Amino acid sequence: DADVTQTPRxxxxxxxxxxxxxxxxxxxxxxxxWYRQDPGLGLRLIYYSFDVKDINKGEISDGYSxxxxxQAKFSLSLESAIPNQTALYFCATSDPLRGGSTDTQYFxxxxxxxxx
Amino acid sequence: AQSxxxxxxxxSVSEGALVLLRCNYSSSVPPYLFxxxxxxxxxxxxxxxxxxxxxxxxxxxGFEAEFKKSETSFHLTKPSAHMSxxxxxxCAVLMDTGRRALTFGSGTRLQVQP
Numbered sequence: 001d002a003d004v005t006q007t008p009r010x011x012x013x014x015x016x017x018x019x020x021x022x023x024x025x026x027x028x029x030x031x032x033x034w035y036r037q038d039p040g041l042g043l044r045l046i047y048y049s050f051d052v053k054d055i056n057k058g059e060i061s062d063g064y065s066x067x068x069x070x071q072a073k074f075s076l077s078l079e080s081a082i083p084n085q086t087a088l089y090f091c092a093t094s095d096p097l098r099g100g101s102t103d104t105q106y107f108x109x110x111x112x113x114x115x116x
Numbered sequence: 117a118q119s120x121x122x123x124x125x126x127x128s129v130s131e132g133a134l135v136l137l138r139c140n141y142s143s144s145v146p147p148y149l150f151x152x153x154x155x156x157x158x159x160x161x162x163x164x165x166x167x168x169x170x171x172x173x174x175x176x177x178g179f180e181a182e183f184k185k186s187e188t189s190f191h192l193t194k195p196s197a198h199m200s201x202x203x204x205x206x207c208a209v210l211m212d213t214g215r216r217a218l219t220f221g222s223g224t225r226l227q228v229q230p
Binding site: 004033035040041042043044045048058090092104105106107108109110 | 120122125150152158159160161162165206217218219220221222223
């Protein structure tokens with residue numbers, strides 16, 4: 001089984017709808033991240049969490065919110081989806097205590113979101 | 117602030133030829149450097165990373181990268197391309213302070229011609 005899972009894998013929705021993307025991990029890592037990938041722009045950080053009580057904004061948090069329900073779960077919400085949020089979304093985890101100080105990040109398979 | 121520049125959004129090589137994917141970074145402190153690969157319709161997979169110590173880093177699938185502080189570069193190479201190397205490659209930097217989240221380059225798509 002995959003260590004980092006994302007659901008759904010694909011989603012098509014309409015402008016104005018609320019959408020939640022979910023991420024679960026079995027790696028036991030404390031740190032979790034949400035990125036979005038757009039062609040030609042690489043991956044950009046939306047939000048990150050270093051533990052259940054710690055949530056931080058990334059580069060492009062406007063229009064998004066997150067919830068860290070447990071160490072293993074980190075959800076990304078689009079309160080009112082708009083077309084320019086059409087992208088590939090990745091969840092990642094890391095744990096410096098296990099991976100040394102290098103914070104190697106492990107990525108989920110991604111969620112392809114289309115907002116019409 | 118840190119940033120990553122990948123020169124060339126698309127690189128095409130012949131099978132068996134040298135692969136060279138370029139990455140330059142800017143960072144006010146010594147960075148940790150990573151190369152990730154993304155195969156079609158898949159997530160990102162770590163190829164290799166530089167933290168400290170030896171500047172020539174070997175990764176999976178025959179790839180290696182050399183950290184050159186004087187040139188602020190971390191170019192990815194493979195002596196002989198294989199068709200299965202066709203993918204998108206991302207260079208990323210992480211600073212040992214503050215946010216500790218990766219900053220990615222814009223990616224380079226590698227095509228391997230038969």
